[in-house]
Amino acid sequence: MNDRIPLPLVTPDPAPREGTHLSILYRGPLASCDYDCAYCPFAKRRDDPERLRADRAALERFTAWVAGRDHPVSVLFTPWGEALVRSWYRGAMVELSRLPHVRRVAVQTNLSCRTGWLARADLTRLALWVTYHPSQVAYDRFLAKCRELTEQGVRHSVGIVGHPDHLEPARRLRADLPAGTYLWVNAEEGRVYTDDEAAEWTAIDPLFGHSRFAHASAGLPCRTGESVVSVSGDGTVRRCHFIPEVIGNLYDGSFESALRPRPCPAAMCDCHIGYVHLEPLGLYDVFAGGVLERIPAGWSAPA
Ligand code: SF4
Ligand code: SF4
Numbered sequence: 310m311n312d313r314i315p316l317p318l319v320t321p322d323p324a325p326r327e328g329t330h331l332s333i334l335y336r337g338p339l340a341s342c343d344y345d346c347a348y349c350p351f352a353k354r355r356d357d358p359e360r361l362r363a364d365r366a367a368l369e370r371f372t373a374w375v376a377g378r379d380h381p382v383s384v385l386f387t388p389w390g391e392a393l394v395r396s397w398y399r400g401a402m403v404e405l406s407r408l409p410h411v412r413r414v415a416v417q418t419n420l421s422c423r424t425g426w427l428a429r430a431d432l433t434r435l436a437l438w439v440t441y442h443p444s445q446v447a448y449d450r451f452l453a454k455c456r457e458l459t460e461q462g463v464r465h466s467v468g469i470v471g472h473p474d475h476l477e478p479a480r481r482l483r484a485d486l487p488a489g490t491y492l493w494v495n496a497e498e499g500r501v502y503t504d505d506e507a508a509e510w511t512a513i514d515p516l517f518g519h520s521r522f523a524h525a526s527a528g529l530p531c532r533t534g535e536s537v538v539s540v541s542g543d544g545t546v547r548r549c550h551f552i553p554e555v556i557g558n559l560y561d562g563s564f565e566s567a568l569r570p571r572p573c574p575a576a577m578c579d580c581h582i583g584y585v586h587l588e589p590l591g592l593y594d595v596f597a598g599g600v601l602e603r604i605p606a607g608w609s610a611p612a
Pocket of ligand 1: 344350352389
């Protein structure tokens with residue numbers, strides 16, 4: 310449907326080894342969600358007021374740190390749970406999007422929040438990684454929210470977990486979203502797909518093959534730990550969310566001298582926010598201009 314709506318402006322992707330650009334995957338103490346997905350440990354979890362205060366303080370500290378940098382930065386918020394129902398994440402998205410040295414600020418979200426706040430952001434820099442959870446939100450309501458994003462010119466991808474019950478909703482969504490909106494499909498954790506099943510998902514997301522199998526990564530060059538880092542609320546810096554080794558702290562500057570090319574120490578990498586940075590996969594070319602928010606370059610939906 311409506312594929313004549315102009316696409317949001319695209320700013321160039323961070324060139325990973327050019328200058329001092331740094332991509333940061335930030336995850337604060339927040340660990341609660343307004344949804345109740347059966348496949349998620351954060352379903353309907355509540356954070357107590359103390360944890361919410363700590364999360365807000367940590368985010369404000371992080372935002373101030375980014376604001377004070379003198380080199381290009383991109384940020385992807387990857388919360389445990391849902392961030393955009395909290396005013397401080399919406400505020401941080403707006404604030405960061407308006408900083409000239411921030412190339413991209415993006416967040417993973419279920420899009421349960423209202424969308425009016427996005428009007429305050431610089432939409433040439435902001436993007437949303439939206440996930441559709443069919444058991445949690447009426448189809449029409451979700452689709453209407455996606456249309457609001459398109460009409461507002463908000464860069465976004467939309468995705469779904471590749472569970473058999475989601476196949477029909479995913480097909481319907483692919484048909485109803487504008488051709489310019491990428492609909493990704495994540496392989497469900499632990500699920501083995503037959504070739505026929507994989508073909509059905511690939512018809513919806515031609516890039517499903519990247520998610521279907523975990524990627525053997527041991528010893529391979531990965532940009533994390535050099536031009537990409539994972540940061541937790543207290544400023545602890547790791548190369549990625551999946552490798553526990555600490556390489557420094559954001560706030561005492563100790564991480565900076567630790568940034569360097571590093572091979573992956575894990576056997577496998579099975580999450581998009583990790584393997585997109587695994588160099589041999591070439592996904593910086595596939596997602597050029599949209600690495601953090603998961604939007605392929607020159608995207609147009611399959612007919
Ligand atoms: S919306 Fe995301 S964080 Fe919330 S319960 Fe579902 S999967 Fe978990
Ligand atoms: S390949 Fe995955 S697990 Fe290995 S370092 Fe990169 S992001 Fe981390």
